[in-house]
Amino acid sequence: MKAIIIGAGIGGLTTAIALQQQQIQFEIYEAAPELKAVGAGIWLGGNAMNVYERLGLADALKASSVFLESVFIKDVKGQLLQFIDNLDIQQRYGNATHAIHRGTLQQILANAVKQPIHLGKRCVGINGNVVRFEDGTTDSADVIIGADGIRSAVREQYVTKAQYRYSGQTCWRAIINTTLPASEQVSSGEVWSRKGGVRASISQVGDQQVYFWMTKAMPAGSKFSPAEALTYIRRELAPFDLRIQDIVSRLDPDALIHGDLYDIQPLKQWYRGNVVLVGDAAHASTPNLGQGASQAIEDAYVLAAYLGQESQPERAFAKYQARRLKRAKRVVDLSWMLGRLTSVKNTTGSLLRNYLIRHTPNRIARKQFDFLYGVNLNIE
Numbered sequence: 001m002k003a004i005i006i007g008a009g010i011g012g013l014t015t016a017i018a019l020q021q022q023q024i025q026f027e028i029y030e031a032a033p034e035l036k037a038v039g040a041g042i043w044l045g046g047n048a049m050n051v052y053e054r055l056g057l058a059d060a061l062k063a064s065s066v067f068l069e070s071v072f073i074k075d076v077k078g079q080l081l082q083f084i085d086n087l088d089i090q091q092r093y094g095n096a097t098h099a100i101h102r103g104t105l106q107q108i109l110a111n112a113v114k115q116p117i118h119l120g121k122r123c124v125g126i127n128g129n130v131v132r133f134e135d136g137t138t139d140s141a142d143v144i145i146g147a148d149g150i151r152s153a154v155r156e157q158y159v160t161k162a163q164y165r166y167s168g169q170t171c172w173r174a175i176i177n178t179t180l181p182a183s184e185q186v187s188s189g190e191v192w193s194r195k196g197g198v199r200a201s202i203s204q205v206g207d208q209q210v211y212f213w214m215t216k217a218m219p220a221g222s223k224f225s226p227a228e229a230l231t232y233i234r235r236e237l238a239p240f241d242l243r244i245q246d247i248v249s250r251l252d253p254d255a256l257i258h259g260d261l262y263d264i265q266p267l268k269q270w271y272r273g274n275v276v277l278v279g280d281a282a283h284a285s286t287p288n289l290g291q292g293a294s295q296a297i298e299d300a301y302v303l304a305a306y307l308g309q310e311s312q313p314e315r316a317f318a319k320y321q322a323r324r325l326k327r328a329k330r331v332v333d334l335s336w337m338l339g340r341l342t343s344v345k346n347t348t349g350s351l352l353r354n355y356l357i358r359h360t361p362n363r364i365a366r367k368q369f370d371f372l373y374g375v376n377l378n379i380e
Protein backbone atom coordinates (compact mmCIF):
# COMPACT_ATOMS: atom_id res chain seq x y z
CA MET A 1 0.00 0.00 0.00
CA LYS A 2 1.22 3.52 -0.79
CA ALA A 3 -0.17 6.73 0.69
CA ILE A 4 0.13 10.38 -0.34
CA ILE A 5 -0.16 12.97 2.43
CA ILE A 6 -1.26 16.46 1.37
CA GLY A 7 0.03 19.02 3.89
CA ALA A 8 3.00 18.98 6.26
CA GLY A 9 1.49 20.71 9.28
CA ILE A 10 1.34 18.97 12.66
CA GLY A 11 -1.30 16.54 11.36
CA GLY A 12 0.50 15.67 8.11
CA LEU A 13 3.94 15.28 9.69
CA THR A 14 2.60 13.12 12.52
CA THR A 15 0.74 10.99 9.97
CA ALA A 16 4.02 10.52 8.08
CA ILE A 17 5.80 9.41 11.26
CA ALA A 18 2.97 7.04 12.18
CA LEU A 19 2.92 5.51 8.65
CA GLN A 20 6.67 5.10 8.89
CA GLN A 21 6.20 3.16 12.13
CA GLN A 22 3.66 0.94 10.35
CA GLN A 23 6.15 0.48 7.49
CA ILE A 24 3.64 1.85 5.00
CA GLN A 25 5.14 3.51 1.95
CA PHE A 26 4.22 7.20 1.57
CA GLU A 27 5.09 10.56 0.05
CA ILE A 28 4.32 13.86 1.78
CA TYR A 29 3.64 17.09 -0.12
CA GLU A 30 3.49 20.62 1.28
CA ALA A 31 2.33 23.74 -0.57
CA ALA A 32 4.71 26.12 1.25
CA PRO A 33 8.13 26.51 -0.39
CA GLU A 34 9.88 25.94 2.94
CA LEU A 35 9.04 24.63 6.38
CA LYS A 36 9.27 27.86 8.32
CA ALA A 37 8.75 28.36 12.04
CA VAL A 38 5.24 29.74 11.59
CA GLY A 39 2.90 30.50 14.44
CA ALA A 40 3.89 31.16 17.98
CA GLY A 41 3.53 28.64 20.80
CA ILE A 42 1.34 25.63 21.30
CA TRP A 43 0.26 23.50 24.24
CA LEU A 44 0.37 19.77 23.66
CA GLY A 45 -2.12 17.91 25.84
CA GLY A 46 -1.26 14.73 27.73
CA ASN A 47 -3.19 12.78 25.09
CA ALA A 48 -0.90 14.13 22.34
CA MET A 49 2.19 13.38 24.43
CA ASN A 50 0.93 9.82 24.94
CA VAL A 51 0.75 9.41 21.15
CA TYR A 52 4.27 10.79 20.78
CA GLU A 53 5.38 8.36 23.49
CA ARG A 54 4.22 5.56 21.18
CA LEU A 55 5.90 7.18 18.19
CA GLY A 56 9.22 7.47 20.04
CA LEU A 57 9.26 11.28 20.07
CA ALA A 58 8.20 12.10 23.62
CA ASP A 59 11.75 12.38 24.99
CA ALA A 60 12.83 14.82 22.27
CA LEU A 61 9.69 16.88 22.80
CA LYS A 62 10.07 16.92 26.57
CA ALA A 63 13.67 18.08 26.23
CA SER A 64 12.59 21.04 24.09
CA SER A 65 9.38 22.10 25.81
CA VAL A 66 8.17 23.25 29.20
CA PHE A 67 6.14 20.89 31.35
CA LEU A 68 3.27 22.77 32.97
CA GLU A 69 2.89 21.44 36.49
CA SER A 70 -0.36 23.32 36.81
CA VAL A 71 -2.74 25.25 34.63
CA PHE A 72 -5.21 27.86 35.81
CA ILE A 73 -7.96 30.21 34.76
CA LYS A 74 -8.07 33.45 36.74
CA ASP A 75 -10.22 36.48 36.44
CA VAL A 76 -8.68 39.88 35.93
CA LYS A 77 -8.83 40.64 39.67
CA GLY A 78 -6.74 37.56 40.42
CA GLN A 79 -9.61 35.35 41.57
CA LEU A 80 -8.91 31.70 40.78
CA LEU A 81 -11.67 30.18 38.63
CA GLN A 82 -10.12 26.83 37.79
CA PHE A 83 -6.94 25.02 38.81
CA ILE A 84 -5.65 21.89 37.09
CA ASP A 85 -3.00 19.86 38.87
CA ASN A 86 -0.97 18.43 36.01
CA LEU A 87 1.23 16.37 38.32
CA ASP A 88 -1.93 14.48 39.22
CA ILE A 89 -2.99 14.30 35.56
CA GLN A 90 0.46 13.00 34.65
CA GLN A 91 0.21 10.33 37.31
CA ARG A 92 -3.23 9.24 36.19
CA TYR A 93 -2.87 9.39 32.41
CA GLY A 94 0.87 9.05 31.79
CA ASN A 95 1.50 12.55 30.48
CA ALA A 96 0.19 16.09 30.87
CA THR A 97 0.47 19.40 29.05
CA HIS A 98 3.76 20.61 27.55
CA ALA A 99 4.20 24.10 26.11
CA ILE A 100 6.44 24.36 23.05
CA HIS A 101 7.38 26.80 20.29
CA ARG A 102 5.57 25.76 17.09
CA GLY A 103 8.81 26.02 15.13
CA THR A 104 10.54 23.64 17.55
CA LEU A 105 7.69 21.14 17.31
CA GLN A 106 7.70 21.34 13.52
CA GLN A 107 11.48 20.82 13.44
CA ILE A 108 11.33 17.75 15.70
CA LEU A 109 8.53 16.25 13.61
CA ALA A 110 10.21 17.04 10.28
CA ASN A 111 13.50 15.54 11.48
CA ALA A 112 11.68 12.34 12.43
CA VAL A 113 10.40 11.89 8.86
CA LYS A 114 13.14 9.78 7.33
CA GLN A 115 12.58 10.76 3.71
CA PRO A 116 12.24 14.05 1.82
CA ILE A 117 9.21 16.27 2.45
CA HIS A 118 8.27 17.64 -0.97
CA LEU A 119 7.96 21.42 -0.61
CA GLY A 120 6.37 23.97 -2.94
CA LYS A 121 3.88 21.28 -4.02
CA ARG A 122 0.34 22.57 -3.88
CA CYS A 123 -2.20 19.88 -4.61
CA VAL A 124 -4.67 21.23 -7.19
CA GLY A 125 -6.53 18.10 -8.21
CA ILE A 126 -7.17 14.43 -7.51
CA ASN A 127 -8.34 12.04 -10.17
CA GLY A 128 -8.79 8.50 -8.92
CA ASN A 129 -5.38 7.51 -7.60
CA VAL A 130 -3.55 10.42 -9.21
CA VAL A 131 -2.74 13.66 -7.40
CA ARG A 132 -1.92 16.72 -9.49
CA PHE A 133 0.22 19.61 -8.28
CA GLU A 134 0.27 23.26 -9.27
CA ASP A 135 3.67 22.86 -10.98
CA GLY A 136 2.19 20.32 -13.40
CA THR A 137 3.71 17.22 -11.77
CA THR A 138 1.68 14.23 -10.56
CA ASP A 139 2.02 11.29 -8.19
CA SER A 140 -0.24 8.33 -7.53
CA ALA A 141 -1.12 6.19 -4.52
CA ASP A 142 -3.73 3.80 -3.14
CA VAL A 143 -4.59 6.19 -0.31
CA ILE A 144 -4.72 10.01 -0.37
CA ILE A 145 -4.68 11.72 3.01
CA GLY A 146 -5.90 15.32 3.19
CA ALA A 147 -3.96 16.98 6.02
CA ASP A 148 -4.35 20.41 4.46
CA GLY A 149 -5.87 22.32 7.35
CA ILE A 150 -9.12 24.14 8.06
CA ARG A 151 -9.43 25.52 4.50
CA SER A 152 -8.83 22.02 3.09
CA ALA A 153 -9.22 21.91 -0.68
CA VAL A 154 -9.05 18.11 -0.52
CA ARG A 155 -12.12 18.06 1.76
CA GLU A 156 -14.06 20.60 -0.26
CA GLN A 157 -13.44 18.96 -3.61
CA TYR A 158 -13.35 15.25 -2.82
CA VAL A 159 -14.99 14.47 0.51
CA THR A 160 -17.63 16.93 1.67
CA LYS A 161 -18.35 20.65 1.98
CA ALA A 162 -17.80 22.26 5.37
CA GLN A 163 -19.51 25.22 6.97
CA TYR A 164 -17.15 27.70 8.58
CA ARG A 165 -18.28 29.32 11.82
CA TYR A 166 -16.85 32.55 13.14
CA SER A 167 -16.31 32.21 16.87
CA GLY A 168 -16.95 35.89 17.57
CA GLN A 169 -13.33 36.30 18.69
CA THR A 170 -10.21 37.63 17.09
CA CYS A 171 -6.76 36.62 18.32
CA TRP A 172 -3.23 37.99 18.50
CA ARG A 173 -0.24 35.78 19.20
CA ALA A 174 3.50 36.36 19.47
CA ILE A 175 6.73 35.00 20.87
CA ILE A 176 8.64 37.41 23.09
CA ASN A 177 12.32 36.75 23.73
CA THR A 178 12.40 36.75 27.49
CA THR A 179 12.19 34.48 30.52
CA LEU A 180 9.49 34.28 33.16
CA PRO A 181 10.37 33.73 36.84
CA ALA A 182 10.86 29.99 37.50
CA SER A 183 7.59 29.52 39.40
CA GLU A 184 5.62 31.11 36.54
CA GLN A 185 7.28 28.89 33.96
CA VAL A 186 5.76 25.73 35.40
CA SER A 187 2.35 27.20 36.15
CA SER A 188 0.49 28.97 33.41
CA GLY A 189 -3.01 29.69 32.28
CA GLU A 190 -5.36 32.34 31.07
CA VAL A 191 -6.80 35.48 32.57
CA TRP A 192 -10.35 36.58 31.75
CA SER A 193 -11.60 40.15 31.80
CA ARG A 194 -14.77 41.16 33.63
CA LYS A 195 -15.92 43.25 30.71
CA GLY A 196 -15.20 43.53 27.01
CA GLY A 197 -14.67 39.80 26.35
CA VAL A 198 -10.87 39.82 26.61
CA ARG A 199 -8.60 36.89 27.51
CA ALA A 200 -4.83 36.80 27.71
CA SER A 201 -2.14 34.28 28.48
CA ILE A 202 1.64 34.07 28.75
CA SER A 203 3.65 30.88 28.98
CA GLN A 204 7.29 29.93 28.68
CA VAL A 205 7.69 27.64 25.67
CA GLY A 206 11.47 27.42 25.43
CA ASP A 207 14.71 29.20 26.32
CA GLN A 208 14.07 32.93 26.10
CA GLN A 209 10.70 32.26 24.45
CA VAL A 210 7.49 33.41 26.05
CA TYR A 211 4.28 32.72 24.17
CA PHE A 212 1.70 35.49 24.46
CA TRP A 213 -1.84 35.35 23.15
CA MET A 214 -4.90 37.49 23.59
CA THR A 215 -8.44 37.11 22.29
CA LYS A 216 -11.10 39.79 22.06
CA ALA A 217 -14.79 39.44 21.26
CA MET A 218 -15.45 41.51 18.13
CA PRO A 219 -16.97 41.13 14.66
CA ALA A 220 -14.98 39.25 12.02
CA GLY A 221 -12.69 41.06 9.62
CA SER A 222 -11.01 43.62 11.89
CA LYS A 223 -7.84 45.12 10.43
CA PHE A 224 -4.98 46.61 12.47
CA SER A 225 -1.52 47.71 11.45
CA PRO A 226 1.11 46.20 13.80
CA ALA A 227 1.48 49.54 15.62
CA GLU A 228 -2.29 49.97 15.95
CA ALA A 229 -2.59 46.40 17.21
CA LEU A 230 0.01 46.97 19.90
CA THR A 231 -1.68 50.16 21.09
CA TYR A 232 -5.02 48.35 21.14
CA ILE A 233 -3.63 45.32 23.01
CA ARG A 234 -1.97 47.53 25.63
CA ARG A 235 -5.19 49.42 26.19
CA GLU A 236 -7.29 46.27 26.52
CA LEU A 237 -4.78 44.70 28.89
CA ALA A 238 -4.40 47.77 31.12
CA PRO A 239 -6.57 46.16 33.88
CA PHE A 240 -4.58 42.88 33.67
CA ASP A 241 -1.79 41.86 36.03
CA LEU A 242 1.57 43.56 35.86
CA ARG A 243 3.42 40.48 34.60
CA ILE A 244 1.28 40.32 31.46
CA GLN A 245 1.69 44.05 30.97
CA ASP A 246 5.44 43.78 31.41
CA ILE A 247 5.67 40.99 28.81
CA VAL A 248 3.50 42.95 26.40
CA SER A 249 5.71 46.01 26.85
CA ARG A 250 8.55 43.96 25.29
CA LEU A 251 6.48 42.90 22.32
CA ASP A 252 7.76 43.63 18.82
CA PRO A 253 4.57 44.64 16.95
CA ASP A 254 5.92 43.12 13.73
CA ALA A 255 6.04 39.74 15.49
CA LEU A 256 2.28 39.77 16.10
CA ILE A 257 0.20 37.17 14.29
CA HIS A 258 -3.41 38.27 14.00
CA GLY A 259 -6.36 36.14 12.90
CA ASP A 260 -10.06 35.68 13.47
CA LEU A 261 -10.92 32.37 15.14
CA TYR A 262 -13.05 29.98 13.09
CA ASP A 263 -13.97 26.35 13.32
CA ILE A 264 -15.97 24.11 11.02
CA GLN A 265 -19.35 22.68 11.86
CA PRO A 266 -18.72 19.02 12.74
CA LEU A 267 -18.75 16.80 9.64
CA LYS A 268 -20.58 13.50 9.29
CA GLN A 269 -18.08 12.01 6.87
CA TRP A 270 -14.28 12.08 6.90
CA TYR A 271 -13.58 9.96 3.82
CA ARG A 272 -14.80 9.18 0.36
CA GLY A 273 -13.37 6.51 -1.94
CA ASN A 274 -9.61 6.51 -1.53
CA VAL A 275 -9.44 9.99 0.07
CA VAL A 276 -9.45 10.50 3.85
CA LEU A 277 -9.05 13.57 6.08
CA VAL A 278 -7.00 14.17 9.23
CA GLY A 279 -6.56 17.12 11.57
CA ASP A 280 -8.17 20.49 10.98
CA ALA A 281 -9.32 19.37 7.53
CA ALA A 282 -11.63 16.91 9.31
CA HIS A 283 -12.53 18.73 12.52
CA ALA A 284 -11.06 22.22 12.93
CA SER A 285 -12.01 23.52 16.37
CA THR A 286 -11.67 26.86 18.07
CA PRO A 287 -8.52 26.88 20.21
CA ASN A 288 -10.31 27.33 23.54
CA LEU A 289 -9.64 23.81 24.79
CA GLY A 290 -6.09 23.78 23.37
CA GLN A 291 -6.89 20.44 21.71
CA GLY A 292 -6.89 21.06 17.93
CA ALA A 293 -3.39 19.77 17.32
CA SER A 294 -3.74 17.05 19.94
CA GLN A 295 -6.75 15.71 18.06
CA ALA A 296 -4.83 15.84 14.77
CA ILE A 297 -2.06 13.85 16.44
CA GLU A 298 -4.53 11.22 17.65
CA ASP A 299 -6.00 11.02 14.12
CA ALA A 300 -2.58 10.38 12.65
CA TYR A 301 -1.81 7.53 15.01
CA VAL A 302 -5.19 5.83 14.73
CA LEU A 303 -5.42 6.14 10.93
CA ALA A 304 -1.93 4.73 10.40
CA ALA A 305 -2.63 1.86 12.80
CA TYR A 306 -5.79 0.85 10.90
CA LEU A 307 -4.04 1.22 7.54
CA GLY A 308 -1.37 -1.11 8.92
CA GLN A 309 -4.03 -3.61 9.87
CA GLU A 310 -6.39 -3.56 6.88
CA SER A 311 -5.50 -4.38 3.29
CA GLN A 312 -8.53 -2.47 1.95
CA PRO A 313 -8.20 1.28 2.59
CA GLU A 314 -11.95 1.86 2.88
CA ARG A 315 -12.20 -0.64 5.71
CA ALA A 316 -9.38 1.17 7.50
CA PHE A 317 -11.08 4.54 6.89
CA ALA A 318 -14.38 3.26 8.27
CA LYS A 319 -12.71 1.99 11.44
CA TYR A 320 -10.72 5.21 11.78
CA GLN A 321 -13.84 7.34 11.44
CA ALA A 322 -15.81 5.15 13.85
CA ARG A 323 -13.04 5.52 16.40
CA ARG A 324 -12.34 9.21 15.99
CA LEU A 325 -15.30 11.21 14.67
CA LYS A 326 -17.49 11.33 17.78
CA ARG A 327 -14.57 12.16 20.05
CA ALA A 328 -13.34 14.98 17.80
CA LYS A 329 -16.88 16.34 17.51
CA ARG A 330 -17.15 16.50 21.29
CA VAL A 331 -13.90 18.47 21.44
CA VAL A 332 -15.20 20.89 18.79
CA ASP A 333 -18.47 21.30 20.71
CA LEU A 334 -16.81 21.78 24.12
CA SER A 335 -14.33 24.24 22.69
CA TRP A 336 -17.13 26.19 21.00
CA MET A 337 -19.09 26.35 24.26
CA LEU A 338 -16.06 27.55 26.20
CA GLY A 339 -15.56 30.23 23.57
CA ARG A 340 -19.13 31.45 24.08
CA LEU A 341 -18.49 31.72 27.82
CA THR A 342 -15.38 33.79 27.27
CA SER A 343 -17.12 36.14 24.84
CA VAL A 344 -19.37 37.54 27.57
CA LYS A 345 -18.87 41.30 27.41
CA ASN A 346 -20.76 42.68 30.40
CA THR A 347 -19.69 42.60 34.03
CA THR A 348 -22.85 40.96 35.43
CA GLY A 349 -22.66 38.13 32.90
CA SER A 350 -18.94 37.67 33.56
CA LEU A 351 -19.42 37.51 37.33
CA LEU A 352 -22.21 34.96 36.97
CA ARG A 353 -20.07 32.89 34.59
CA ASN A 354 -17.13 33.07 37.01
CA TYR A 355 -19.32 31.99 39.91
CA LEU A 356 -20.56 28.97 37.96
CA ILE A 357 -17.06 27.96 36.93
CA ARG A 358 -15.70 28.31 40.46
CA HIS A 359 -18.51 26.12 41.75
CA THR A 360 -18.29 23.42 39.10
CA PRO A 361 -18.08 20.16 41.06
CA ASN A 362 -14.71 18.41 40.93
CA ARG A 363 -16.32 15.27 39.57
CA ILE A 364 -17.38 17.15 36.40
CA ALA A 365 -13.86 18.42 35.83
CA ARG A 366 -12.55 14.90 36.53
CA LYS A 367 -14.94 13.47 33.92
CA GLN A 368 -13.64 15.96 31.38
CA PHE A 369 -10.02 15.01 32.10
CA ASP A 370 -10.91 11.33 31.74
CA PHE A 371 -12.42 12.15 28.37
CA LEU A 372 -9.57 14.35 27.11
CA TYR A 373 -6.51 12.59 28.51
CA GLY A 374 -7.64 9.08 29.36
CA VAL A 375 -8.12 8.07 25.73
CA ASN A 376 -7.37 4.46 24.89
CA LEU A 377 -4.91 4.38 21.99
CA ASN A 378 -4.78 0.61 21.63
CA ILE A 379 -5.96 -0.70 18.28
CA GLU A 380 -7.52 -4.13 18.60
Ligand SMILES: Cc1cc2nc3c(=O)[nH]c(=O)nc-3n(C[C@H](O)[C@H](O)[C@H](O)COP(=O)(O)OP(=O)(O)OC[C@H]3O[C@@H](n4cnc5c(N)ncnc54)[C@H](O)[C@@H]3O)c2cc1C
Pocket residue numbers: 006007008009010011012029030031032041042043044045121122123124147148149150152153171173278279280281285286287290291292293294295296
Ligand atom coordinates in the same frame (compact mmCIF):
# COMPACT_ATOMS: atom_id res chain seq x y z
C1 LIG B 1 -4.74 30.85 17.90
C2 LIG B 1 -4.64 29.35 17.90
C3 LIG B 1 -4.07 28.70 18.98
C4 LIG B 1 -4.02 27.31 19.02
N1 LIG B 1 -3.48 26.69 20.10
C5 LIG B 1 -3.49 25.34 20.17
C6 LIG B 1 -2.94 24.67 21.31
O1 LIG B 1 -2.41 25.30 22.24
N2 LIG B 1 -3.00 23.31 21.34
C7 LIG B 1 -3.54 22.59 20.31
O2 LIG B 1 -3.57 21.35 20.39
N3 LIG B 1 -4.04 23.20 19.21
C8 LIG B 1 -4.02 24.54 19.11
N4 LIG B 1 -4.51 25.16 18.00
C9 LIG B 1 -5.02 24.34 16.88
C10 LIG B 1 -3.88 23.81 16.03
O3 LIG B 1 -3.04 24.86 15.61
C11 LIG B 1 -4.42 23.09 14.81
O4 LIG B 1 -5.44 22.21 15.20
C12 LIG B 1 -3.33 22.31 14.10
O5 LIG B 1 -2.29 23.16 13.70
C13 LIG B 1 -3.91 21.57 12.91
O6 LIG B 1 -2.89 20.93 12.21
P1 LIG B 1 -3.13 20.42 10.73
O7 LIG B 1 -1.86 19.77 10.33
O8 LIG B 1 -4.39 19.66 10.66
O9 LIG B 1 -3.40 21.73 9.87
P2 LIG B 1 -2.41 22.93 9.53
O10 LIG B 1 -1.51 23.22 10.67
O11 LIG B 1 -3.26 24.04 9.03
O12 LIG B 1 -1.50 22.38 8.35
C14 LIG B 1 -1.99 22.22 7.04
C15 LIG B 1 -0.80 22.22 6.09
O13 LIG B 1 -1.26 21.90 4.78
C16 LIG B 1 -0.66 22.78 3.85
N5 LIG B 1 -1.56 22.86 2.69
C17 LIG B 1 -2.75 23.51 2.61
N6 LIG B 1 -3.30 23.34 1.40
C18 LIG B 1 -2.45 22.55 0.69
C19 LIG B 1 -2.48 22.02 -0.63
N7 LIG B 1 -3.49 22.25 -1.47
N8 LIG B 1 -1.43 21.25 -1.05
C20 LIG B 1 -0.38 20.99 -0.20
N9 LIG B 1 -0.31 21.48 1.06
C21 LIG B 1 -1.34 22.24 1.51
C22 LIG B 1 -0.50 24.08 4.61
O14 LIG B 1 0.49 24.91 4.02
C23 LIG B 1 -0.12 23.58 5.99
O15 LIG B 1 1.27 23.41 6.13
C24 LIG B 1 -4.55 26.55 17.93
C25 LIG B 1 -5.09 27.21 16.82
C26 LIG B 1 -5.13 28.59 16.80
C27 LIG B 1 -5.73 29.28 15.59
